Amino acid sequence: MRKFIVLLGPPGAGKGTQAKMLAEKLALAHISSGDIFRENLKTQTDLGKLAQIYIDRGDLVPDDVTIAMIEARLQKPDCSNGAVLDGFPRTPAQADALKEMLKKLEGEVVSVPFINVPAEVLVERLSGRWSCRAQGHVFHSVNNPPKTEGICDLDGSELYQRDDDKPETVKRRIHVYGEQTAPLLDYYTKAGLLVEIDGTREIDQVAFDLLKAIKRN
Numbered sequence: 001m002r003k004f005i006v007l008l009g010p011p012g013a014g015k016g017t018q019a020k021m022l023a024e025k026l027a028l029a030h031i032s033s034g035d036i037f038r039e040n041l042k043t044q045t046d047l048g049k050l051a052q053i054y055i056d057r058g059d060l061v062p063d064d065v066t067i068a069m070i071e072a073r074l075q076k077p078d079c080s081n082g083a084v085l086d087g088f089p090r091t092p093a094q095a096d097a098l099k100e101m102l103k104k105l106e107g108e109v110v111s112v113p114f115i116n117v118p119a120e121v122l123v124e125r126l127s128g129r130w131s132c133r134a135q136g137h138v139f140h141s142v143n144n145p146p147k148t149e150g151i152c153d154l155d156g157s158e159l160y161q162r163d164d165d166k167p168e169t170v171k172r173r174i175h176v177y178g179e180q181t182a183p184l185l186d187y188y189t190k191a192g193l194l195v196e197i198d199g200t201r202e203i204d205q206v207a208f209d210l211l212k213a214i215k216r217n
């Protein structure tokens with residue numbers, strides 16, 4: 001059985017940072033739906049052009065488009081052991097679709113850690129966030145600064161601030177999270193898979209708690 005871990009949490013909870021580390025530790029693929037959209041945006045594919053309209057507004061890309069994109073991604077050979085899913089599913093319809101996809105792939109969701117961070121901390125976190133162009137490594141001007149300003153410690157590429165980290169868009173993203181993604185907490189609690197992690201702690205402590213929670217499941 002391939003193992004899939006779904007990381008939940010509001011925008012700015014640290015899902016991307018944690019998902020990368022976790023995937024490496026567990027030898028699983030790291031699949032970030034946001035990164036795939038941004039990659040398509042950069043190369044101006046049809047998918048990228050369509051997604052941009054929604055991403056710029058802080059809204060979700062429609063379910064059918066997102067589901068088809070993830071389904072294609074899960075066919076790739078690096079998912080042979082499973083994957084850490086970062087940013088997908090984000091709606092109950094996506095969670096249902098994931099269940100169907102995994103049936104075909106002989107995989108299952110084994111754990112759903114929810115990285116909890118209160119709303120008032122999120123805006124401050126996102127406005128100080130810097131992402132690397134090459135691989136999406138994430139830094140924060142105060143909480144996790146790079147050794148050299150503007151340069152990724154891990155691969156030397158340029159750091160940039162995401163357009164959708166602007167304060168108005170951040171507020172919209174947090175609102176959309178509450179309306180459309182928060183119902184997944186209930187969905188995965190009912191499935192017996194949700195484990196809550198305190199996302200306000202240091203990055204390494206959150207990573208430790210995450211690993212512990214997953215091993216328990």
Ligand code: AMP
Nearest residue numbers: 033034054055059060061066087088090
């Ligand atoms: P993220 O990098 O996860 O914060 O995602 C950035 C943006 O990509 C989101 O604000 C959405 O517009 C879009 N996006 C990412 N994942 C999904 C998803 N699962 N469903 C719909 N839209 C998504």
